[in-house]
Amino acid sequence: MGNIELFGTEAVELNNICYAYEGNTALDNITLRIRKGEAVAFMGPNGSGKSTLLKIINGLIFPDSGSYLFCGDEVTEKKMKDSAYAKSLHKRIGFIFQNSDAQLFNTTVYDEIAFGPRQMGMDEEAVRQRTEDCISMLGIEHLRERSPYHLSGGEKHKAAIASVLALNPELLVLDEPMIGLDPRSQRWLVDFLAQMNEAGKTIITSTHNLDLVQEVSDRAILFGEEHKILADEKTADILGNQPLLVSANLVDEYYHVHHDNGHVHFHDHE
Ligand code: ADP
Numbered sequence: 001m002g003n004i005e006l007f008g009t010e011a012v013e014l015n016n017i018c019y020a021y022e023g024n025t026a027l028d029n030i031t032l033r034i035r036k037g038e039a040v041a042f043m044g045p046n047g048s049g050k051s052t053l054l055k056i057i058n059g060l061i062f063p064d065s066g067s068y069l070f071c072g073d074e075v076t077e078k079k080m081k082d083s084a085y086a087k088s089l090h091k092r093i094g095f096i097f098q099n100s101d102a103q104l105f106n107t108t109v110y111d112e113i114a115f116g117p118r119q120m121g122m123d124e125e126a127v128r129q130r131t132e133d134c135i136s137m138l139g140i141e142h143l144r145e146r147s148p149y150h151l152s153g154g155e156k157h158k159a160a161i162a163s164v165l166a167l168n169p170e171l172l173v174l175d176e177p178m179i180g181l182d183p184r185s186q187r188w189l190v191d192f193l194a195q196m197n198e199a200g201k202t203i204i205t206s207t208h209n210l211d212l213v214q215e216v217s218d219r220a221i222l223f224g225e226e227h228k229i230l231a232d233e234k235t236a237d238i239l240g241n242q243p244l245l246v247s248a249n250l251v252d253e254y255y256h257v258h259h260d261n262g263h264v265h266f267h268d269h270e
């Protein structure tokens with residue numbers, strides 16, 4: 001009791017989830033299963049409910065009705081009040097916020113990354129090793145003693161990712177991770193997520209950017225302006241379904257998909 005179930009194939013199970021902010025619907029009857037090891041994208045226009053659902057998955061807010069199970073165990077507000085349970089969930093699910101500023105609060109990048117392992121009660125030598133591993137994995141040795149507050153957008157993002165990876169989560173949840181990154185950092189992140197998925201981590205990325213969605217997911221869940229799921233299919237199939245994307249208000253009728261080298265691009269129609 002008190003421990004989160006370790007077995008089974010489902011990472012995330014959402015059953016008939018509804019959520020409203022002061023009477024304004026954000027999620028309307030969302031049912032969804034994500035298996036361990038999957039790389040899934042939440043697509044949809046602004047305001048469709050992607051961030052709200054990611055917060056529920058991270059146990060930061062709780063559905064008004066319906067249920068959420070992580071690895072077979074229902075996550076409830078009551079259970080999350082138990083700090084041992086909450087810590088265990090936050091160790092297993094790494095959440096990278098849309099705005100890295102919201103999750104960086106230590107005086108140096110090193111302390112930022114070390115914060116989670118210290119919270120978990122690791123001894124300082126183990127903390128040092130874990131922190132240095134993450135620093136080298138992200139290639140941010142030069143930022144070790146810098147203040148996170150003064151970093152560039154891409155650097156902040158890497159510091160935030162390193163601080164989340166320091167807990168070695170099984171599930172990585174990223175809210176609009178491409179926003180604010182220059183093209184080289186975007187490319188780096190895409191490759192990095194592919195590597196993490198290859199290593200067995202389950203990945204959920206939210207995005208309303210269609211350019212890179214196929215590189216961070218095999219499967220996409222499309223949310224509509226009515227806060228319901230419009231489609232749950234292979235990412236390539238959703239990207240190829242222009243009428244669906246138009247109806248979801250993700251593209252206008254002048255866009256079409258162009259396949260080459262296995263990649264999908266969107267560009268203007270002459
Ligand atoms: P997305 O991430 O897809 O852009 P959100 O989950 O942020 O969508 O928002 C879903 C709906 O909930 C929107 O109508 C939004 O205005 C509303 N909403 C989001 N956060 C809040 C909040 N903190 N208070 C009130 N309404 C909110």
Ligand code: MG
Pocket residue numbers: 050051052098175176
């Ligand atoms: Mg959002």
